[in-house]
Amino acid sequence: MIFSLPLILIALALLLGVFVVALALRKRFGNSDLRLIGEPAHVETSLAPIGSVIVNGELWPAQSPSGEVIPARSRVRIVAVQDMSLLVETCH
Numbered sequence: 001m002i003f004s005l006p007l008i009l010i011a012l013a014l015l016l017g018v019f020v021v022a023l024a025l026r027k028r029f030g031n032s033d034l035r036l037i038g039e040p041a042h043v044e045t046s047l048a049p050i051g052s053v054i055v056n057g058e059l060w061p062a063q064s065p066s067g068e069v070i071p072a073r074s075r076v077r078i079v080a081v082q083d084m085s086l087l088v089e090t091c092h
Helices: 005-028 031-036
Strands: 041-045 050-055 058-063 075-082 085-090
Touching: 005 058, 031 050, 031 075, 041 085
Parallel strands: 058 085
Antiparallel strands: 041 050, 041 075, 050 058, 075 085
16 A cells, blocks of 8 residues: 555644644643742633633633632632642732
């Protein structure tokens, strides 16, 4: 069975793309997430209780562990990382 060169190139490009995405996710969701605990963040979309925050210039999914609603533009602090999401509480 003979494969055409364009088909082989497309398959290799797709495999390379999957590899790059896997490396990016590993970097973002690896052990380095523990360094985020204690960092300040700004609420981008209301946490009711799930929304998003910006921390160190990156948009992250976040939620309030107590289930409280935290409005957009509030300042919060990261208390934990759970299931690829940040748990945050309001800064007092």
